[in-house]
Amino acid sequence: MSKPILWIVIPCYNEEQVLPITAPMFLKKINDLAAAGLISEKSRVLFVNDGSRDATWSLIQKFASEDEHFIGISQSRNRGHQNAVLAGLMEALHSGSCDITISIDCDGQDDINAMDEMVKKYLDGAEVVYGVRSRRDTDTFFKRFTAEGFYHVMNALGADIVFNHADYRLISTRVLESFADYREVNIFLRGMVPLVGYPSDTVYYERHERLAGESHYPLSKMLALAFDGITSLSNKPIRLITGAGIVVSLISFIGVIWAIVQAVLGSAVAGWASTICIVCFMGGVQLVCLGVIGEYVGKIYMETKARPRYIISERTWAPYERKYHG
Template identity: 75%
Template sequence: MKHPSQPVLYIVIPCYNEQEVLPITAPLFLQKIEQLAAAGSISPDSRILFVNDGSRDKTWEIICNLAKSDPHYLGISQSRNRGHQNAVLAGLMEARCRCDITISIDCDGQDDINAMDKMVEAYHDGCEVVYGVRSSRATDTFFKRFTAESFYKLLNGMGAEVVFNHADYRLMSARVLKEFANFKEVNLFLRGMVPLVGFKSTSVAYERHERLAGESHYPLSKMLALAFDGITSLSVKPIRLITGFGVLVALISFIGVIWAVVQAVLGHTVSGWASTTSIICFVSGVQLICLGVIGEYIGKIYMETKARPRYIISERTWDEEE
């Protein structure tokens, strides 16, 4: 498919309580837009779209001031905080009818914005999706590096198609976004959903830096919740593992019953309170774990059947102009 020589690019940036870092990174994004436009890689009509995810600080006020200062800045605000994945989706869906390509990136300055040059270049070479992939995790602690890499390996082992060391820094064409809009899941895990759309794709490696300002809004608890959401949203393998484990336990139990009957017939039975209690506790624990996993899937089904909106945009910086 032939791509436009100067595509309109929208950089989609989710923001949650980013009043400290936004004034620093916003000019950097503008500078990148101007550089790419000057090189003829993108259209001068390209824009930077901030998505305020129900921030409680002055983030939205800063976004509105940026929009007034330069037409390249745009902003939308969600009616309440709905999470990072929903904020990214809101920005992508808002931009898909206004541009030829989007690049989603966090506003904290950790992802190298210079990787956008190679992303746009790959788009011109015919790729519809370009994944930003971390070249190393040298800046991470051992624990974070180990858990993150284990998470990607676990997802792939569970049958979910994800790009190793890729988060939500990616280029997507309007053609891909049009098809992606047909995915109606309420439980979002974008880095696992985008590969399902298909189309020609590639990866661009980049170095990840420390935050330029402010504190991370993704503590360990949120990362673990995202990991569990990713597994249960993209794969039914945990259910199958439970089934297999249940068959194994049932087989062992059946063998134990036969052994007990034989011992009773031979008159070799003895009191075994400790062993009986251990077996009961083990089986009970396994049952509770299995019920918990099954309950997680049932809960997701419950949320999907409600079909609630995944985001609600309450304000736009360009409302007054219209």
């Protein structure tokens, strides 16, 4: 069996502070894996510039000019982390010179030494290998509570994702070929990759502190990502709304019967407070339901437009005669 060609796919958004630190780390890992006979020397480190406003793209161009193992692509504008990862994966697939990819963030938090075990599991037959955090001891209580709650809520609402897995994973080009048929505009890779199937495995690792710069995923973005994932992968919230509507209708029907009985018995008393409470409660329930339904309608609207999920404006290499976008 020939040695697989690995592309490490790294999304970058305003990472000029951390790239000079982590880029040599990724290069060393490529060389170490090749020296150990696990991957081909033709393997590459692919940086995906996600419309950065700082010197990120200039740094990527500099790295590519200094070492052939570094290559880079730049999106025409910022499209978000998930679209950047997808752009890199599809670039690797359509290059025709890649056997496996490993996606990882550029901040140095994910343990790059876990790649050794990922590649070994691929050589043993796994087509997808998920990088899973072994523990969260370094997180604050709030961070740990919200992060673990994120995975529990996602799974409870029908988004089948791997617990404590983010976007650190190995994927073979065989899987990517099938994944390319998934044409959703609203992308949530953590939930979409398991849908493809194929043999999978996990590698556990400890996550470190960010080496430099600031996180681009605060709580607000995590909540937005969770909501996008749920509404993109599951219609369970709609069913919950239907169930809640039935329950509220039954309670209301019982309330109507009770009101009629009280009126017939002559003991009904006009109550302002109770009326206001009922009106406010029903109004709140209706607005929440309309909001959830509206989110689904909005996603349908965006899907029907079939706009490109990313557009590559520049490359440090030229594998195509025309620009490719997906």
